[in-house]
Amino acid sequence: MTHSPEHAVRPASGAEPAAGGRKPQSMKRVATASFIGTVIEFYDFGIYGTAAALVFPTLFFPALGTVAGTVASFATLGVAFVARPFGSVLFGHFGDRLGRKKTLIATMLLMGFSTLLVGLMPTAGTIGVAAPVLIVLLRVLQGLAAGGEWGGAVLFASENAPKAKRGFWSMFPSFGGGIAIILSNATFWATAVGMSNDTFVSWGWRVPFLASIVLIGIGLWVRLSIDETPVFKKQIATGVTRTPFLDAFRSQPKQILLATGTTTMTLALTYIGGTYLVSYGTTTLKLTRPDVLAVAILGGVAISIATVLGAALSDRIGRRRMITIVACVSVVWTLVLFPILDTRSLAAFAVGVPVTMFLSGLATGPLGAFLSETFRTRYRYTATGLSYSLAGMLGGAIPPLIAGPVIAASGGFVFGVILACVAVVSLICVRLIGETKELDLDRDDTGATADV
Template structure:
C-alpha cells in the first residue's frame, strides 16, 4: 500500500487513539482483579487456608484469565478475520465489562459458600475471553489504518493501554486504601473499582461503534481473500506461530511478577507498605507507558527486531539485580528495581505489536496475532506469579525466581531471532514488504 493509498492521517490517529482508550479500559478491568487477588481475595473467597495457600489460590484464579486468553484470541481472531476487526472489538469490550461488573457484585464465601470461588473463576474466565480478543483487534485496526511510514508507531499506541490500565487500577486502589480502614476495604471497598468499570465500558463502546473497519480487511474481502478457517491456517504454520508465541514470554512474565507478585512479596516480608507499593506501581507503569512510543520510534529507525532483542537482553540481565534491590534496598531500592523493569518492558512492547502482526498475512492476521500473544502471555504472565510464590516459599529467597526469569529471557530471545516478520526501516516512506520474509 502506497503512502497516498493510506487512510488520511487524522482518521488513522483517531483509530489509534480509540485503540489506546479501549485497551486502557480493558486492562484496567483485567488488572484490578490482579490487585484484588494479591490484597484481599484470599480471605474473602478462600477462608481457612494458610496465608501462602490462600495467596496461591487467589493468584490461581488470576491465572485463569490468562488461560482463557488463547480461547478468546482464537474465537475472536477467527471471526475478526472472517467478518471484520471492529465488531470483535465491540464484543470483547462487552464481555470484559459484564464480567468485571459481576465480580464487583459477587457474594463472598461467607455468604454463599463454595459457589463464591466457583463463580469467581467463571467470571475471571470471561475477563480472559474479552482481553484475548482485544489486543489483536486494537493493534490491527491501528496498524492497518496507519500510513506505511508510521505503522510501528501507530500500532504501539494500543500497547500503551496496558500500563495506563495499571495506572488507573493502582490509583483507584490507592485512593481506596487511603480513604477507608482495613476492615472497610476488606468488607466492601474492594468492590468499588469493579463497579466503576461499568461507566468506563460505556464510554469505550461509544468510541468503538464510531470507528471504520480496517481498509486492509475491506480490500481482502473485496478481493475474496477471506479464509474460511483462518485459525486452522495459522495452526498449520507452526514455524511462524511458535516463535511468534515466544517473543512475549519474558515481558509478560516479568510484568506480572512486577505488578502482582511483588505486591504480595513486599507486603509479606514487611519491606514496603501496601499503599507505598501501589504508588511505586503507579510510577512504574507511567514510565512503562512512556517507554513504549520511544521503543516504537527507535524501531522505525533501527528495525523492530533490533530494538526488541536489545530490550530483552537488558530485561534478562536485570532479573537478579531486581530482587537484590527489592530485598535490600528499602523503598528506594524497590522503586529503582521496578522502574528499570518497567522501562525495559515498555521498550520491548513498542515494536512488538507490528512485529507480531506483520508476521502473518492479512487474511489470518487477527487469528495469528491474537493467538500468539495469548499463548505467550499464558507461558509467561499466567504462571509467573504462581511459580514465583512456590519458588520463594520453597527456597526462602528470590534467587531461584531470578534464574527462572533468565530462562524466560533466553526463550524470548531465541523466538525474536527466529521469527520471520517483514520490516523496512520506516524513516523512509517505503511500504511494508509482503508477509513472507524479513528485510531488517
C-alpha cells in the first residue's frame, strides 16, 4: 500500500531510504509522537504557572504578603525559563549526537516526574523555608526538561515532513502546547467548581500535578514506538559533531540571535495571556476564579486554532510574511489590551485573553518550520532549542515578572507599551533573517542558510 504525501514521510532529497526496505513511518504517527510529548511537557509547565497565579503565594510564600508573595511566586516560574537555555544546550548536545528519539524520551520523563513531585510537596506551613527551596529546585528540573523538549519535538516532525507542508506538520508540537493550556486550565476549573476554596487551597491544587502520571505513561508508549528521522540518519552516515553548541555559535551566531528575537514576541504574548492574566483577573479585576479559568480555557482554544491556521498559511505565503503580519497587529493590540481589561467587566476579559492568545498562535504556527529551516543539521537540535529557550527567558519570564510592579506603579498602558516594544524587536529580527520555507533540511552542510 502506498502513502500519499500528506500521510507519509518522503525521504528528504539525498536521504537514504528506510533501512531494510521498510516504508517510511506515517506522518500521522510522527505528528502524534511530537504532539503527545509537548502536551505532557506543557501541561506540566502550564499547571505550575496556573498554580503560581492562584495558590502558591499563600502556600509557599505566606510571610511575604499578597503582592510580594505573588512576585516571588512568579519568580519561581521565571526560574524555569532561566534553566531552559541550559536544558537546550544539555539535551541539544545529546540530540545532535545520539538522536532525536532517545533525547525526547529523556526530556519527557524528567518533566513528568518533576511535576509529580511538585504535587507531593509539603507547604511552608509544614516544613517551613525548605518548601520554597524544594519548589525552586523542582522548577529548575522542569525548565531543563522543557529546554530540551520543544526543539526536539519540532525537529522530529520537520525532519520527517514533505517540504510543501513542512509548516503544517511542524506545528504539532506547538499545537500540543495549546491543548496543554486547555487541559491545565480545565483541570483547575474542575477543581475550583467541584470543591470549596478552602479545600482547593488545602489539597485540591495537587490533583492536576498528580494526574500527570497518566499522560507520562501514554507519552512513553507513543515515543518508544517511533523511529529516528531520515535527516538525522543521513547526518549519522556523514558524521556527527562532537561540539554542537560551539559549532552553532561559530557557524550561525547571527541566526541564533535573530531567531531568538523573532520568537520573543510570541512567547511574551503566550505567557501574558495564558499565565499572568489569570492572576490579574482574580487579584486586580476581582473576577471569580471559575470565570477567570473558563476564559483561560477559551484562550487555549484560541491559540490552538490560530497555531494550525498560522502554520498552514506559512506554507502558502512564507514564514517571514506570516510572523511580520502578526507582529504589526500585536504592536497595536498590546497598546489597547490593558485599557480594555481595566473596564473590569467579564466580557472585556473574555475578549482580551483569547485575542492575545490568538495572535500568539498565529505567530507560533510557523515557528517550528522557521527555526528548523534556519539551522544546519549537525547542530540543529541545539540551535533550535536554544533560540526558543532564550526567547522564553526574555519573553516568557521577564514580562510576567515585571508586569505587577510596572502596572502598580504606572498603569496597564505603560506595560502595554513595553509589550509593543517587544513586538517591534521581533518585527525587525524577522525582517532581517530572511525567508526559509524553500530551504532543504538536508542541504549541504557547508551551504548557505537563510540570508541575514
